[in-house]
Amino acid sequence: MSGPDTPTTISVGGDYDVVIGSGVLGRVADLLGADVQRVLVVHPPTLPELTSRLTGALEAQGYAVHVAEVPDAEAAKTAAVAADLWSLLGRAGFTRTDAVVGLGGGTVTDLAGFVAASWLRGVGVVQVPTTLLGMVDAAVGGKTGINTAEGKNLVGAFHPPAGVLCDVDVLSTLPQADLVAGLAEVVKCGFIADPVILDLVETAVADDAARARSAGNPHLRELIERAVRVKAEVVAADLRESSLREILNYGHTFGHAIEQVEHYTWRHGEAIGVGMVYVAELARLTGHLAGPEGDALVARHRSVLESLGLPTTYAAGRWDELLTAMRRDKKSRGSTLRLVVLEGLARPTRLVGPDDALLQAAYGLVSRRADAPAH
Template sequence: MNDVTRIPVPGDRPYDVLVGRGLLGALPGLVDGAVRAAVLHAPPLKERAAAVADALSAAGLRPLPIEVPDAEAGKSIDVAARCWDELGAAGFTRTDAVVGIGGGAVTDLAGFVAASWLRGVRWVPVPTSLLGMVDAAVGGKTGVNTAAGKNLVGAFHPPAGVLCDLDVLDTLPADDLVAGLAEVVKCGFIVDPAILGRIEADPAAATDPRGAALRELVERAIRVKARVVGADLRESGLREILNYGHTLAHAIEKREQYGWKHGHAVAVGMIFAGELSRLSGRLDDATAARHRAVLTRLGLPVAYPPEAWPDLLAAMRVDKKARADTLRFVVLDGLAQPGILTGPAEETLAGAYRAVSG
């Protein structure tokens, strides 16, 4: 485990995010005292799950591999219930642990299973996607999807630690790597503009899984999220800024029945949020336009069909950030100056959507 970066996440239950290569040896130490460790993984990650199980076994733990459906198909209450049944059959106690291996969907599921079993056992996300590393695995937000929408059922349950092993990015499909960069770009607009500068200077380096540039971007994005969630675990205030671009993104995902990549939806959502900020008189033209420029250089989508607007508007009304019938959006008052816009006029919303549907 050479050259490991430890990024602390402060709060009532602090933990570290480890970033580096060859990190599996650090896993048993995060669940010290456990006898059993469930290892949740999707079918494509069977080999990675076996390596995790071997690391746990070598430390004297008894691994319990649990295969779950891949991607968003695994984020359901039915899948969670099956996992609980397996924990029960294995006699899992409060000192045992859950490990989630995969992208954001699997780690969200693993965290929710851990949060709800015996009202909370330890868990460790081992993200295998860029999106998982910079977003889902950090912060303790866990959950599943329902017919009513994405992530509407869940719990705040911080992990014992997070292992971001950059080795897995070497074999990640290029499209998935680029999709994950949408969340990195988001961190640039809301907190750390240096992220945007690094991408604009050399977009190709930002997508090289073995390059120093991508590692720097990963660490910067994790530091942004660690700082925010450490100050506001339960999304009562500051943490809302991490949802920049996500109100429309979640509506797109619901309309697409979760067939769109999360990062693709967030990219479109950020174009919308930037334009909504501009049309509300809160953001300058140049910064609003910078959204499209940065995302386009990475090859991320920046458009969605115009006829989808009624469906998207209806879906946004049940978004977690809404209050009663009033829509609320994270917007920008300037670069790295996020704020909240409450109850914008429908013509303003429609005008902002035209920026992504033209």
């Protein structure tokens, strides 16, 4: 790992770089390319100071900067918001050599990437994630998309960015609940590929549980770098999610179903935390995780996630809604569900078409009483 004052650059298949460090926000122009004249900065309403800094820096370097404020969270990822941005690009005369910058959390980077992918069949995009979730997941990999009433990210495109800038300094102002939710995606990378991540989380919690859940976590930058490396290696091997890349969806089929059933009032990481426990239990039911080692790995899912303050259970009595949402998952083929499960620590595999009775039984193992707290 690099020193605290030296940015880390992680290449994604040699196609683009993810830069991680302190004070790297000013490097956006380095990633835009020489031919860009016009830049659209897409941002949420919660980042006025960062937006002003970024647009000021770009204007000082001679770019014609256009700014679009979009709704916060999942409300940004709609066809109506995307259409408004397309209209702005058209009025401003954006050409194929111009670019979009996504400044914000994962919903903003998803939206900005999709608008860039669809305008003139593809213009450049630089992603500047400002949340932990955005840094380790949404902004890296080139998956872009918006939601519909029928499900999350059902409309989208694969569109690799020109680069990604992860300025860890911005996490100091991130609400703790959002940082903890982002840690769920980091933990996911630990279970599917890099167990050192789990060791670092458990060490931090043991040393100071409150600090482990904050931007003061002494291992936070290393956790970010390790999670980005996992994603970069998988994405480089499978850009369009035809095979290996599906492992990055560990816990996501059930987690996305929770998000949809809850009308996106749950944070993504909270839902994915429950989703990981669900597929761990499913793997035990299907025999993929067996014996004392399998039992211990299922228990480790709960202990790691709960130590960070993430939920590991979901309300009982909602199976029909959840199953309907799961069957709309992007990874499904026809009526056949495809889920990622573990055969052991860092040994993911695909589970195709599991019996409905086993799916429901796993739900029973993550269900809680109706009067129990949701989070």
